[in-house]
Amino acid sequence: MTVNDRLDDREDAAPVLSVEGLTVSIGGHEILRGVDLLLRPGRVHGLAGESGSGKTMTGLAALGLLPHGARAGGRVALEGRDLLALSQRDLNAVRGRDIAMVFQDPATSLHPMLTVGRQITEHMRHHLRLGRAEARARAVDLLGKVRIPGPAAAFDRYPHQFSGGMRQRVAIAIALACGPKVLIADEPTTALDVTVQAGVLRLIRSLCDDLGLAVLLVTHDLGVMSAVADDVSVMREGLVLETGPRGRVLREPEHPYTRALLDALPREES
Amino acid sequence: MSMLDVRDLVVDYRTPGRPAVRAVAGASLSVAAGEVVGLVGESGCGKSTLARAVCGLVPAGGGAIAFEGGPVTPLGLRRRDPALAKIQMVFQDPYASLNPRRRVGAQIADGLAAAGDRETTPAGMLERVGLPGHMAERYPHEFSGGQRQRIAIARALAARPSLLIGDEPISALDASAQAQVATLMRNLAVESGAGLLFISHDLSVVRLIADRIAVMYLGKIVETGPTAEVWAEPRHPYTQALLRAIPEPDGLGRLPEELPGDVPDPADPPSGCRFHPRCPVAMDVCAEKEPAFGPVACWLHPPA
Numbered sequence: 001m002t003v004n005d006r007l008d009d010r011e012d013a014a015p016v017l018s019v020e021g022l023t024v025s026i027g028g029h030e031i032l033r034g035v036d037l038l039l040r041p042g043r044v045h046g047l048a049g050e051s052g053s054g055k056t057m058t059g060l061a062a063l064g065l066l067p068h069g070a071r072a073g074g075r076v077a078l079e080g081r082d083l084l085a086l087s088q089r090d091l092n093a094v095r096g097r098d099i100a101m102v103f104q105d106p107a108t109s110l111h112p113m114l115t116v117g118r119q120i121t122e123h124m125r126h127h128l129r130l131g132r133a134e135a136r137a138r139a140v141d142l143l144g145k146v147r148i149p150g151p152a153a154a155f156d157r158y159p160h161q162f163s164g165g166m167r168q169r170v171a172i173a174i175a176l177a178c179g180p181k182v183l184i185a186d187e188p189t190t191a192l193d194v195t196v197q198a199g200v201l202r203l204i205r206s207l208c209d210d211l212g213l214a215v216l217l218v219t220h221d222l223g224v225m226s227a228v229a230d231d232v233s234v235m236r237e238g239l240v241l242e243t244g245p246r247g248r249v250l251r252e253p254e255h256p257y258t259r260a261l262l263d264a265l266p267r268e269e270s
Numbered sequence: 271m272s273m274l275d276v277r278d279l280v281v282d283y284r285t286p287g288r289p290a291v292r293a294v295a296g297a298s299l300s301v302a303a304g305e306v307v308g309l310v311g312e313s314g315c316g317k318s319t320l321a322r323a324v325c326g327l328v329p330a331g332g333g334a335i336a337f338e339g340g341p342v343t344p345l346g347l348r349r350r351d352p353a354l355a356k357i358q359m360v361f362q363d364p365y366a367s368l369n370p371r372r373r374v375g376a377q378i379a380d381g382l383a384a385a386g387d388r389e390t391t392p393a394g395m396l397e398r399v400g401l402p403g404h405m406a407e408r409y410p411h412e413f414s415g416g417q418r419q420r421i422a423i424a425r426a427l428a429a430r431p432s433l434l435i436g437d438e439p440i441s442a443l444d445a446s447a448q449a450q451v452a453t454l455m456r457n458l459a460v461e462s463g464a465g466l467l468f469i470s471h472d473l474s475v476v477r478l479i480a481d482r483i484a485v486m487y488l489g490k491i492v493e494t495g496p497t498a499e500v501w502a503e504p505r506h507p508y509t510q511a512l513l514r515a516i517p518e519p520d521g522l523g524r525l526p527e528e529l530p531g532d533v534p535d536p537a538d539p540p541s542g543c544r545f546h547p548r549c550p551v552a553m554d555v556c557a558e559k560e561p562a563f564g565p566v567a568c569w570l571h572p573p574a
Contacts, residue, residue: 050444051415163532164313193312193471198515199528220445223474223517227525250521264446265519266478 013040016214017062017099017182021074024054024061024238031057033238034074039182039214044205046229046246047218048261054238055218059184062216063101064091078182097127100175104187106167110159116143116170117155123177142173146203165196169203176207183207186218201228222265226250234258272300273338273465274324274433280332281319291537293319295489295544296333298563301433301465306456308480308497309469310512314533316489317469321437324467326354338432355384358431360455362438364418368410374421375406381428395424399454416447420454427458434459435467440475448472452479473516477501485509488544489536492567505566507549543569 015038024032032054039045049055060066062076064083076083078098083091103109111119120142121135130138136155143151146169148162159167168188175183185204189197205228208215217229225232226246233243234255242255253259281294294316301307311317322328324335329344336342343351358381361367369377375392382390393403399420410418419439426434436455440448452468456479459466470476476483477497484494485506493506504510511529518524531548534540540547546556555569564573 050446165532194473194526195312195511195515195529198517198526199530201517202525202528205525221517222445222519226519226521226523227517228523230523246523247521250519261446262519264449266449266452266474 013042015040016079017216018077019058019062019075020077022058022061022076023073024057024066024070026067026070031070031238032061035235035238035240037216037233037240037243039216041181041212041214042208043230044208044215044217044228046225046232047216047235048220048222048225048232049235050220050261052237053235055220055235056186057238058235059101059186059216059218062182062184063095063099065095065101093127096123096180097178098180099182099184100178100180101184101186102168102171102175102188105191106159106164106171107191109171110167110174112159115156115158116162116173119170120155120174120177123174127178139173139177142176143170145176145207146170146173147199148173163196165192165199168192168200172200172203172207176211176213179211180213182214182216184216184218187220188217189224190219190221197224204228222250222262234261273303274299274301274467275336276300276320276324276333277336278333279320279323279330279335281316281323281328282331283319289537292331292489292539293536294323295536295539297486297489297491298333299467299484299491299494301467303432303465304460304463306459306466306468306479306481308476308483309467309486310471310473310476310483311486312471312512312533314488314536315486316536317486318437320486321359321435321467321469324433325357325359325435326350355429356432357435358426358429358433359435359437360419360422360426360439363442364410364415364422365442367422368418368425370410373407373409374413378406378421378425378428381425385428385430387428387430390428392424392428395428396421398427398458399424414447416443416451419443419447419451423451423455423458427462430462431464433465433467435469437469438471439468440470441472448475449478455479473512485512488533488539490544490567491563492545494565505571506545506568507551507570508545511548511550543567 017039019035019037022032022035035058047055072084117139120139124130124135140151140155143154148154148169189200207213229246232246232249233240236257242258276299278296279294282290282292284290309317323330326342326345378392378395392406396406397403401420440451452475480497483497483500484491487508493509504513514527517526542558543556543561546552561567561569562573
């Protein structure tokens, strides 16, 4: 059975997160001008575009992490609940539990002075009200799942004691701590070397397949997109220009801008 | 003889109270006039340190660097050997390498003055890198990242270098600008007869512009060869792993292959071949003796 066969039955699964007509403006500037996206369980949705296209802002808006003074419109519905309409208190209950995020640079997104164990169990104890021992057991299990060697010993270490790739795995473990349904990964491998990137991409793909996680993968790298995403959306200037299955968008792009992005890549003429 | 000849270069970084880190541990490399050499490797492999040593920005701890027949002397407190003005560098971050308070034309004029060029104008240099000449009156903040890197290239070329070095010159740029800027650097260097040492972790761009490729791992160059040959038939297991890890934008959903393990600490490198703890085809000899280099540093490919 190929990857495609396995995923086909997931294509029609009900979306877990739907973004409808999302707009964000800051100080009168429209950053997002009506973004539509559907994330389904067990599928990776890639969001491509250049710097300033609004792809990161889309990811942040889905978590309610908008910059100060930003105004959002439209709908971001997590299993029917509109996150944009939630109070800060209700949003805090959702964030980290049902929807989690992994950032670009694990050197800055992890707390340098807390052990990784503390950073993983904090969410579990807060959201799931787990006891200390239970949270620890679960965290060690998670560290193993993201393939950190010696997970029990790793629990008590600090972020600086890990390499870049391992730190990003720790960041993924933290995101997964409460068993979220949606994972938003913003350029999760951009700060990593290509051989290390390959491992993290494989991990994201397997988490999506095994846990039925819906993943929004924000990346400017169309190679990364092609390797792990099932569906691809291409953004420019706050709008989604094109959405479709990975193979179609990358091989037979409909929008001229997608074609231009692909043509700009350094590839031998074939 | 090559224009640039680096022989068994060693560069150490010393921090009080810590063991010295040997960032470059005996690397040899040459660049001929009109030749584009791509130096690739992952973070911490020493490729930027090698480039900085070639410019005289960091002192060599051992080995020799010869540029146009003369030795490269490290940068002094207030002056750089005037002969080294023929080596120019384009840095990674054009937001940091251009002076924000000076007009770009004035910064390019510095390069022209260094070469004693009274005929070329900054506007003319801007046109060579594909920007309108009238923009010489503007300040760096008025340009995009890709445009700023073009300005940095114009400034470097204004000094009429015989060796141009690009230290990750495209990694801060958008994907769509990367190939353009890299190709521009290649074309301008080759046109002017200069050699280009292009340092990048992005192998697909290096493949596009380099005549020859050198692969670096943990302070050593492990393989060199004509780009097409290395690409079609990489011989060092590290080069093979590096090429297999690149995700292709072909829409096929193929996951790239990872290279297990981490890059060892350069302050405490493994015995024998530096790649052996991660090498899928390591043999007993690999842990004991360091393989000789030429053109592949691997016990499976002894020097011819």
